[in-house]
Amino acid sequence: MTPKSARGAALLAGLLLALLATYANHFHNSFHFDDFHTITENPAIRSLANVPRFFTDGGTFSVLPSHYSYRPLISASLALDYWLGKGLDPLWFHISTFVWYAVQLGLMYLLFIRIIDNVYFAIFALACYALHPVNAETVNYIVQRGDLYSTLGVVAGLVIYCYWSRGRKWGIYLLPVALGSLAKPSALVFAALLFLYSLLFESFQLRRAIVACLPATVVCFGLAGFEAAMTPKTFVAGAASSVQYWLTQPIVALHYFKSFFLPTELTADTDRPLVANIFSEASVIGIAFLCVLLFAAWTALRNRETRPVAFGLFWFLIALLPTSLIPLAEPDNDHRMFFPFVGLTLAVTCAIRLFLERRGERWANNRGVRALVLGGALSLLVGLAYGTHLRNEVWRSEESLWMDVTLKSPHNGRGLMNYGLTQMAKGNIAEAYDYFQRAAAFTPNYSTLEINRGVAAGQLHRDAEAEEHFRRAMALAPQDSQSYSFFGRWLRERSRIPEAIAMLKRSAELNPDNLDPRYMLMPIYSQQYDWADLKQVTDEVLRVAPGDAEARRYSLMAQTAPAHVVPSAQPVASPPSAESYLSLSLMYCQNARFQDCAHAAEQALRLRPNFAEAYNNIAAANQSMGRWDEAIEAAQQAIRLKPDFQLARNNLAYARMQKAIRVRQELAKAEGH
16 A cells, blocks of 8 residues: 555544544434425334335335325335334434445545545545535434435445446446435436536547447436336325426525535525526526536536546536426435535545645745645634534424424424424424414415314314314315314314214224324224224224234234123133233223223233333323323333334323423412412
């Protein structure tokens, strides 16, 4: 190993340590936003046996039909993380993302050193990208690892093409590209990038470059057609106006470009308005920016010395095309910068190198200038790392993330609503209701917001208003199962059982993958001793999630309980088992014998001390008796033993909310005296 390569290896090792230190505070960050319908609520990822289905059924990607998408590599990776973490432990999901991020950086170094041909500048470029705060938007956002996988596939394809010329005839370099496209179709711009690489750094002739990228073009177009055919018809891109979306993209590109140099406006959910027409100020500024950038790239293209700058600028523009041409719900999203910034980092670094080299004779022997340049580079990297570390803290929890959105995007109704949800989870119902009302001013026809306004109004005992919001949500989105599910829950809580059953059944019909309405139907049917319908519902749940413990217990009850006999208080049959005591506990709970319910669950714990379901039954029984502290303690034990136990999490949230309400009532009463 030469001294120069040894220094390069040492710098790379130092960069890896800096990367670990920068992201050390992100590994326990929670799930967010689209993570819920693709990960936490998605039964498909709970079994590795479903991996083959991911590649044949785009409906397994999410529990929301409008978000069904063909991204099998993402779903397969999430299923593996779920298996490794034995449930929904964010740590394993973040470790997985971070490891592949490190792999991408290693491949980027090989690509950069090939183009830049200078170890120090290649490592500087790599460090700028690795530590940039913008990339924290992708690394922290678990389901958006699709940006990472697709970028990794493109970089890996180029690296294999560059370093293994003999293998080109076999098309091996296209394999990582194909895999990357199975995570996100944006990887399919690889053919255009390969054309530019061949033209600028290898063939230098248009005809030869076209021939060189021809196999990649055929494969990428073929994959695009295949993935379009595999995408379920229920998928909704979401843009209100395609034309306005396209007119907005130039100013979005300027925002992304500016964020590379000054990432001060990062937000998880933008409130950028769509550009109304081509003559608006935002449109004119955005188009002018694109013209300047294209002129700069074309000018750099004509000079061999500046071709790396041209390649980087064109990479930036080409990588923006997929999300610029397909009209999506949000005109911009900060995690979309992850792929384009590979090229922009390369362009800026090469431009800096040229600037310094052209002043080399004047500065070569000036220690002060060299120290200033080195100090500036290190200060820049430290600043980027610090910004990323702070951004990780924003992604810590739902509350911290959506509070940041309300500050950065104050006109975003969805952001205001989601922050309100964090307050409702803490029991701050009045504050949550206020945020929902503020959100309605910006998104008056948002069905999800109407659902949450209904939930909050119900908690505030404004039942007429609550029912109005639920019914409006159903009118706004008649094919959305969530409106019927939440309305059914509200009706059940008010003992309007026949109406609740009708709403929950409708919800289940609209979205077979959403298990929540069936979870609510199971106790209703068991309380009515409707064993036939109970068996049907449990069968439906077990088809989607074969190992679901809740459905298996109710299924056993439906098969063994006499249809005409109320469950008795007799002891369980000999020999007793933890499962039989748990079933007895459940029957007691359904017949409002809450003390007996808790006692039977305690008997189950004596036989199996780590029985999470028994702790959950104790929590439910204590909730029904108004013993909030005991309910909280039992639910926490259940979650400790089974982190992905959604029913226990629901019981814990409800108990905490009710305890907070009781404390406030007691304080108000004391102040009144």
